[in-house]
Amino acid sequence: MTADGPVGAALERAVRAAALGEVETHEKDGGVAVLLWPRAAHDVARAVSIAARLGAKVAVTRRLRPGLLALQMHRLDAVEAPDEANCLVRVGAGALVRQVEARAIQSGLTLGPLLPSTARKRVGAWLSGPTRGERSIPGDRLETAALALEAVLAEASFYRSRETPRSATGPDLDHLLLGGEGRFGLITRATLRLFPRALAEATASRRVTGLVEAVAAVREASLEGLSPAEARWERALGTVEARFTGMFSAPRARRFGAGGIAGHEMARADLELCGSWRAWNAATPLRPEAFHLVGIHLDGAFGALRFEDPSELERAAHHAQAIGFAVVSPRCLRAPVGAGLQAAGAAALHEALLGALDPKSVFERMK
Amino acid sequence: MQLSELEAIRRDLAALLGGHAVSVRAPDRALYSRDCWPRTLLWERRGELRHLPDVVVWPSSTDDVVRLVRYARERQLPVVAFGAGSSVVAGTVPLRAGIVADFKRMRALRTDLPQRRAVAQAGIVGQRLEEALARRGATMGHFPSSIYCSTLGGWIAGRGAGQMSSHYGKIEDMVLGLTAVTGTGEVVRAGPERAPGPDLVQLVTGSEGVLALVVDATVRIHPKPQARALRGVRMKSTEAGVEAMHGIFRAGMRPHVLRLYDPVDSLVADAHGGGRRTAEQAPRGRHGRALGLALRAPGLLNRAADLVPPRCMLVVSFEGDAQARVEERLRTALDVCREAGGTDVGESPARKWYRTRYSVSYKQSGVFMSGGWSDTMEVAAVWDRVLPVLRAVREAVSPHAFCACHFSHAYLEGTSLYFTFVGPAPTPQEGERSYERCWKAGMQAALAAGATLSHHHGVGAAKAMMLPEELGDGGMRLLRALKASFDPDGILNPGKLLS
Numbered sequence: 001m002t003a004d005g006p007v008g009a010a011l012e013r014a015v016r017a018a019a020l021g022e023v024e025t026h027e028k029d030g031g032v033a034v035l036l037w038p039r040a041a042h043d044v045a046r047a048v049s050i051a052a053r054l055g056a057k058v059a060v061t062r063r064l065r066p067g068l069l070a071l072q073m074h075r076l077d078a079v080e081a082p083d084e085a086n087c088l089v090r091v092g093a094g095a096l097v098r099q100v101e102a103r104a105i106q107s108g109l110t111l112g113p114l115l116p117s118t119a120r121k122r123v124g125a126w127l128s129g130p131t132r133g134e135r136s137i138p139g140d141r142l143e144t145a146a147l148a149l150e151a152v153l154a155e156a157s158f159y160r161s162r163e164t165p166r167s168a169t170g171p172d173l174d175h176l177l178l179g180g181e182g183r184f185g186l187i188t189r190a191t192l193r194l195f196p197r198a199l200a201e202a203t204a205s206r207r208v209t210g211l212v213e214a215v216a217a218v219r220e221a222s223l224e225g226l227s228p229a230e231a232r233w234e235r236a237l238g239t240v241e242a243r244f245t246g247m248f249s250a251p252r253a254r255r256f257g258a259g260g261i262a263g264h265e266m267a268r269a270d271l272e273l274c275g276s277w278r279a280w281n282a283a284t285p286l287r288p289e290a291f292h293l294v295g296i297h298l299d300g301a302f303g304a305l306r307f308e309d310p311s312e313l314e315r316a317a318h319h320a321q322a323i324g325f326a327v328v329s330p331r332c333l334r335a336p337v338g339a340g341l342q343a344a345g346a347a348a349l350h351e352a353l354l355g356a357l358d359p360k361s362v363f364e365r366m367k
Numbered sequence: 368m369q370l371s372e373l374e375a376i377r378r379d380l381a382a383l384l385g386g387h388a389v390s391v392r393a394p395d396r397a398l399y400s401r402d403c404w405p406r407t408l409l410w411e412r413r414g415e416l417r418h419l420p421d422v423v424v425w426p427s428s429t430d431d432v433v434r435l436v437r438y439a440r441e442r443q444l445p446v447v448a449f450g451a452g453s454s455v456v457a458g459t460v461p462l463r464a465g466i467v468a469d470f471k472r473m474r475a476l477r478t479d480l481p482q483r484r485a486v487a488q489a490g491i492v493g494q495r496l497e498e499a500l501a502r503r504g505a506t507m508g509h510f511p512s513s514i515y516c517s518t519l520g521g522w523i524a525g526r527g528a529g530q531m532s533s534h535y536g537k538i539e540d541m542v543l544g545l546t547a548v549t550g551t552g553e554v555v556r557a558g559p560e561r562a563p564g565p566d567l568v569q570l571v572t573g574s575e576g577v578l579a580l581v582v583d584a585t586v587r588i589h590p591k592p593q594a595r596a597l598r599g600v601r602m603k604s605t606e607a608g609v610e611a612m613h614g615i616f617r618a619g620m621r622p623h624v625l626r627l628y629d630p631v632d633s634l635v636a637d638a639h640g641g642g643r644r645t646a647e648q649a650p651r652g653r654h655g656r657a658l659g660l661a662l663r664a665p666g667l668l669n670r671a672a673d674l675v676p677p678r679c680m681l682v683v684s685f686e687g688d689a690q691a692r693v694e695e696r697l698r699t700a701l702d703v704c705r706e707a708g709g710t711d712v713g714e715s716p717a718r719k720w721y722r723t724r725y726s727v728s729y730k731q732s733g734v735f736m737s738g739g740w741s742d743t744m745e746v747a748a749v750w751d752r753v754l755p756v757l758r759a760v761r762e763a764v765s766p767h768a769f770c771a772c773h774f775s776h777a778y779l780e781g782t783s784l785y786f787t788f789v790g791p792a793p794t795p796q797e798g799e800r801s802y803e804r805c806w807k808a809g810m811q812a813a814l815a816a817g818a819t820l821s822h823h824h825g826v827g828a829a830k831a832m833m834l835p836e837e838l839g840d841g842g843m844r845l846l847r848a849l850k851a852s853f854d855p856d857g858i859l860n861p862g863k864l865l866s
Contacts, residue, residue: 086749087617087779130563140621141540141587147780151841159841164747165781166537167819168526168573169826169837170864173845175569184565193780196617223483225687246619248696274561278482298483298587299543300561324560340562346555349852356848 007056007067008032014050021075031066039075041150041158041188047071048186049156052362059364060124060182068364073124076188082107087194088147088163093124093187100192109194111135111145113230113294115302116269117329124187130328131274132178133192136297138246139227143193149174150189154358163191176357181337182364184357198245205241206257208233211288214240215280221256222296228256231301234290269304270313271333275325276300282323286316302328368421368464376442380424380466383434388425388472395423399449399467403516404457404829405742406802408735413795420447420461427472429546429554429582436580437552439466439858447860448576450521451492453513455743456827458525458575462862470520473582478503480588484543484559488583489520505588508535511823512725520581526573528783528823530724532776534623534686537823539572541586547571547579550854559585570849575825576860578853592686596697597624599716600681600709605629606754608679609774609782611707613750615683615700616779622700624684626720629757631672631771632787633680662739662769662791669765681709682717734789740798741789744809746818749781756784756816763812764788767805776822783822811836831866 008031015036016023020043024035038044051058051069058069073094082089084107091100098119101111112135118126127133127146134142148163161174176184208214214233217240221228227249228242244253269292275283277300288305295302307313317333327334341350354361373391380389390396396419401407410417421444426432439446445465452459461467470490476499478485485507487496493514500506509529511517521527523545528537535541544558545568557567571579602608608627615622661668683700685693701711734741748756757772764770768790776783788805792798810820810833820830820837835843843865850857850865 083751085751086781088749132566137621141536143540153841153844155844157841157844158839159845160839161842162819162837163749163817164819165749165778166526166528166539166747166776166783166822168528168821168823169819169830169834170846171572171574171578171849172539172569173838173842173849175566176845176849177565179563179565181564195779196619198619225692247699248619248692276560279560298589299559326561326563335563337564340557340564341555341567343562344555344557344567346549346553346567348551348553349549349555352852352855353848356851357845 007054008034010054011051011056011067011069014054015047015069018046018050020047026064028064028066033064033066033068033070035064035070035072037072037075041076041152044071044186044188045152045156045158048152048154048362052154052156052360055360057364058186058362060186061364071186073122079103082109082194084109087196088191089194090189090191091123092189093122095123097121097123097126104194105197108197110197111192112195115272115294115328116292116304117272123190123192127178127187127190128181130179130326130334131302134295136295138229138249139222139225139298141297141299142295144174144178145192146174146178146190147193148191149177149187151177151185151187153185154360154362159185179337183337183354184363186363198247198250200247200250201243201245202250202253203241203243204253204256204258205239207238208240209238210235211284211291212281214291215277215283217256218242218293218296218301219277219280222298224255226252226256228296231293231296232291236289268306269329270307270310271305271316271320271327272302272329273305273320273325274300274302274328275320279320279324283320286319287312288316373421376422376444379438380422380435383438384424384426384431388427388431390423391421396420399423399469400461402452402454402457402459404455404460404827405740406457406799406829407460408732409740409792409795409799409802412735412798418460418462419464420467421464422466423469424466425469425472429548432468432548432580432582433552433554435466435468436548436550436858440550440552440856443856443858445858445861446580448520448524448580450490450518450524451516453517453521454525454825454827456821456824456829458825458827458863460828462828465858468580470518478505478588480505483588484585485588486583486585487519489518489523489581491519493517493519493522500588501591504591506591507541507586507588509538509541510724514725519584519586523572523581523584524575525825526823528776530775531623533625533778534621535589537776539569542568542572542584543587544568544585545571545581546583547581549579550856550859555579573825574849575827575863577864578849578859580859590688593688594690594693595684595686596690596693597682597684597714597717597721598697598701599712599714600683600701600704601712602627602679602681602704603708604677605679605757607708608681609750609753611681611704611709612774612777612782614703614707616777618699618703620696620700622683622696623686624682624717624720625777626682627774628680629772630675630677630679632773633678634675635771662789663793665768665790666766668769669761672769680716682720684717735792738791738793739789740792740802741787742802742806743824744786744788744806744813745783745822745824746786746813746820747776747781747783747822748816748818752817753782753784756813756818759812759816760784760786760809763808764805767801767808784818826864828862828866831862831864834864834866
């Protein structure tokens with residue numbers, strides 16, 4: 001059965017009858033799209049089961065089309081009190097990242113510096129999206145914040161991973177869901193890693209001639225073990241400013257440059273990227289007027305870019321992907337979720353995975 | 368397999384890979400029938416040679432591996448990747464015969480110091496890799512006790528950990544990209560640049576040769592440290608030691624070495640001048656025979672161990688580019704230890720640990736010769752589950768084996784617990800029975816108390832029966848879907864992970 005009007009109507013009836021949460025329907029292109037606000041993970045599983053039975057698609061999205069069951073995860077927004085002993089917090093997929101951070105801060109913990117768009121996202125979207133919920137371990141590597149996940153799979157069964165700091169029990173299966181944009185399963189709950197908030201903090205700035213020199217300064221600081229937590233550069237000011245946190249980094253901030261200048265938030269982030277230092281070194285042709293780097297690690301950084309002329313955005317995003325960046329935001333410029341596997345020479349593998357994990361093709365990419 | 372069929376396979380493979388890259392000789396087949404799974408030592412004591420492969424091959428290139436896998440698929444022959452055979456969970460035992468592919472001819476290394484990356488082929492032996500990097504002033508930071516007898520490919524297959532994982536991370540934290548050949552002979556190249564979608568590197572890493580054969584990897588490298596500050600700290604109890612480890616991470620430090628020995632392991636180490644000898648390394652000769660007798664009542668031995676003074680040894684070390692900086696970090700760590708009741712006992716225990724840190728992989732056989740068996744079980748748990756897991760496992764295995772534990776890979780969220788079991792084997796058959804009972808009890812207790820089944824040894828065949836309990840139905844469904852996608856004919860390392 002195709003996703004058309006009759007499917008949409010049947011879907012609406014079935015979802016309403018199952019009482020899975022608030023339901024809205026929208027006439028769209030001659031058919032019916034159904035929006036559902038599930039109240040619990042079990043509602044998500046039952047919704048997936050209903051959609052599979054009726055030949056409808058399921059996605060976490062607000063973009064509606066006939067025959068689609070669009071899940072809105074807002075009600076799965078529980079944020080438990082942070083587990084201070086283990087530096088963890090257990091949250092529903094619908095919780096806003098900024099709410100999680102606010103709870104963490106009350107307990108003397110933090111998720112660490114994140115991209116501007118991440119704070120506005122819900123946890124499920126953050127983890128399923130192109131950053132895979134990653135943030136940097138200061139001075140070292142990227143690591144996903146997700147210690148454990150709960151997700152609903154295409155057969156409406158649950159996947160739950162174990163809360164353990166590391167394991168060697170086969171491949172890390174969470175990684176089918178992290179970055180998967182809902183194509184292999186829908187994340188309903190997560191246990192997130194937190195850092196203790198650093199008591200010491202310092203900023204320092206140095207003059208630079210342009211983007212390449214600014215990137216080099218931040219990278220050099222990272223490789224020298226200064227571990228900048230975040231860095232900002234503005235072409236107009238001709239400076240790069242870095243913030244250092246922690247009892248070993250903050251006192252050494254002066255090695256980066258002179259005392260900090262007044263912190264200036266970037267007025268707007270047009271394009272958010274993730275890439276290696278090799279990609280950042282080649283970023284001059286993107287022609288941004290400012291950047292804000294977070295997730296700075298030994299191999300690269302996440303960055304928000306601002307452009308003088310926002311019409312440059314699309315050109316810059318395409319160029320960024322060509323030189324090895326992944327686009328994080330805006331969503332419309334992201335590469336499709338299968339592109340990574342295709343680039344790996346694994347197009348057939350991608351198709352086989354989709355066939356094995358979602359044989360009825362119930363899930364649509366999260367939008 | 369009929370001799371004529373075997374000869375035909377040998378001829379085919381020789382045509383594909385070259386005559387010197389293929390063997391069906393009995394000594395080669397015997398050699399590759401086992402790895403370091405202790406149970407194979409019990410079989411050897413019985414004079415049994417189980418799980419002989421049909422053929423052993425030594426591929427030299429990615430193309431060789433592709434040709435090999437395509438041929439094996441066509442003939443429906445199992446293919447087991449072999450690094451240096453140090454798996455302790457039967458990760459490379461060819462349970463269903465077929466072809467064992469030894470990767471040690473694939474050992475090329477290319478470094479990119481400015482980018483802090485190295486690309487190495489999977490068969491490079493750990494020690495050789497580190498030596499080559501050291502000549503270029505670099506290190507990967509991966510130092511497993513098996514470093515002389517394990518390969519990069521094996522580390523990746525088993526999600527291995529080195530002794531400095533608290534600082535550098537486990538192998539899955541070090542691999543930026545990899546090339547692998549799937550069960551259909553498809554070559555996949557993941558990373559090192561970021562790609563959208565799920566992280567293929569993390570799906571292949573830890574797959575134990577069941578999904579794909581890793582042929583090379585791009586890994587992060589670091590400047591070789593020039594300075595080191597180290598110390599032994601005597602803690603009043605295991606609880607205090609765990610508190611100190613946790614406190615060091617909470618304070619924002621990631622030491623290069625952080626190891627806590629429980630009272631028994633600490634006592635054994637003390638008895639040998641503070642050296643690295645632990646319960647895993649048994650005495651020989653007269654003392655060995657006495658051990659063999661004592662092991663017949665492991666419950667009594669464990670109760671006697673409870674009478675050992677509860678003090679523990681904590682070894683802590685920082686490395687870096689400047690002595691003053693590593694000393695500063697060490698001082699801060701020692702402050703945390705003192706707050707937890709620790710006493711600084713100087714550098715000696717830590718120095719001795721450094722000197723003998725790779726000895727452990729070669730000393731188990733003494734226990735088997737003393738009429739016993741020994742094995743290790745490494746699990747991991749978040750901090751507030753660490754002591755419950757310790758108690759649960761000790762209690763569960765106590766009737767079956769003498770049990771000691773150390774804590775050697777720590778993170779902000781928790782740590783691994785590395786149990787050593789020494790059990791009785793008055794006859795090989797009795798030894799195997801007590802071994803099986805001990806393992807089952809230990810794994811069940813660890814899982815029930817909230818630990819993962821394995822921190823860095825992997826699952827192999829040894830733990831496969833318990834994997835469904837760890838992963839649950841959903842996890843097993845995902846794992847089977849991965850297997851069906853990567854290796855639809857099930858030719859890669861059958862019987863591992865998915866029993």
